[in-house]
Amino acid sequence: MKKTSKAKEVFIYIGLFIWLIINLFPVYWMFTFSLKSNPEIFGDNVIGLPKEWLWSNYSTALHTGNMGLYFMNSAIVAVSTILITLVVALMATFALSRLIWKRRKTLNKFFMLGLTIPIHASIVPVYVTLSRLNMLNTYWALIIPYSAFSLAMAILVCIGFMNEIPHELDESACIDGCGVFGIFFRIICPLMKPAIATVGIYTFLQCWNELMFANVFISNNALRTLPVGVQALSGQYTTEWGPIGAALVLATFPTLLVYIFLSKKIQESFIAGAIKG
């Protein structure tokens, strides 16, 4: 009996190890590819460690490819989008979940319709609108659409969390002396931390990696975001793939950090409310 379970355990660990390799390989490949030259990448040494560690690829990406600037632009757009999405989503969720007024369920359904609209389908009308508002080639050209498209998912996540918070807390706060804003800021918001983390991470991943809007709405080189910047490193006649790899590592770095440091929070947020606390 014990032997069988031991064998089963070994089998499971082998399976998990293979799964780990499969998942880590792209990261390894991207990192080594960022330190290689074109001949190594295309034939000599596709999956091995670099024969010559070309750290200069990073310097090329940062200086010649303007990755530092694009990184900053992406950070400004991502942070602004996260802040706007969180503030609007939390307030909307509070109004939909805690306040009683006519048509709130209808409005909730209206928000949820946003989940069904593919971002690419809206590119022409959004472009026309931004153009008429003279907002093309500004950070707002990305921040506003990104926030709008993140909102439906953010509200969906927040409503799930907020519905788990007992209404008695609002009532108790109301008797203690809180108004609507007091209840929202002093009681509800602090209890929404897991939802805030989930929405923040989700929104970050969405806008950090977004290429299409960033490519179409921003033509000013000084306002480009990372995905567009990486794409621009590819030349018309010759392309140095090493610096592109370096740029990809730089672009992926924040995402990896988010996963490494917040993975526990993400897991918690997905199971929150599923078990009695």
Added chain:
Amino acid sequence: MATLSLRNIKKVYVGKVTAVDNFNLEIADNEFVVFVGPSGCGKSTTLRMVAGLEDISSGELYIDGKLMNDVAPKDRDIAMVFQNYALYPHMTVYQNMSFALRLRKVSKEEIDRKVRQAAEILDITEYLDRKPKALSGGQRQRVAIGRAIVREPKVMLMDEPLSNLDAKLRNEMRAEIIKLRQRINSTFIYVTHDQTEAMTLGDRIVIMKSGIIQQIGTPQEVFDHPANLFVAGFIGTPHMNIFDAELKKDNGKYSVVINGVELPCSAEKQAEYEAKGLEPQNVMLGIRPEHLSLSEDSSMSIPARVDVSEMMGSSIHLHANTDGKDVVLVLQASDLPSSHRTGYAYGTDIRFTFDTNLMHLFNVETGENLI
């Protein structure tokens, strides 16, 4: 301390469901009033209307003579203890207890003094730095009560505060509430569905059913003189036995007939019925299980067959069947012959009787007490 006056209070929810109707009650300064009734009887709704958490559809609510219908909950000078404690999970016990005072911009020294004083009364000083999740159910309930008393409210509202606790803890906390009541000057309104809590805590009990007050009175009054069949069945454990009976009057003397057995009414009852001018009629006769006794006298006792015998220690609860109706007798074990001190076997034939001075007669149609 405050007086409360609830006049013709009515609550109608959207969809025209009437939760509370024609609720009239005057509550004196420092009084402890308990609203009791089954689920959905409107007791919590009434409490929430007093708190200002529900709008009053019609009627008037006065606290200390001031109309409160449109006054915000925070301005009513009330505190409320909820069934599920409603402690703020992200705050420590100290922060929970001081929250209302901080909102009222009370000085830090004053807050500290009041919180520590309340914590001492409730024996929770050592938990002041803990978060609610690190406390047991009983400790959380103490914190919830502490949070209410630091404010020194005029009116203390409690919505089934002991329902989430286990039986032992509930008994302990009930005693704590009685002690607390003696230490703080507040008018209490306490909601419960547990008649034991109602009987032990309340100066007066308001018994409700389907949104309507059935009876208001002291615990003794509602126990001894239930206004109707509902109150008779609700107050007292085990419930009052109810029999179909006939009230007879022969030669000016009242008697009751149950299952063909005629029992003459006591002199006191004779006088009461005479004064009330009761006519002979079919009635519902109520008699509490502890007022029934076994009898050997076949002419003055009712036959029954034992179904279940429950040994409760000092007493035995005997569930029997008489003419198709269930009847419960509470018998003191010490009064029983030694062969029956641990109970009666299933199917044992017994005869029981009662002192007619302790019976209650109710109208068959309305269920109202005839006296």
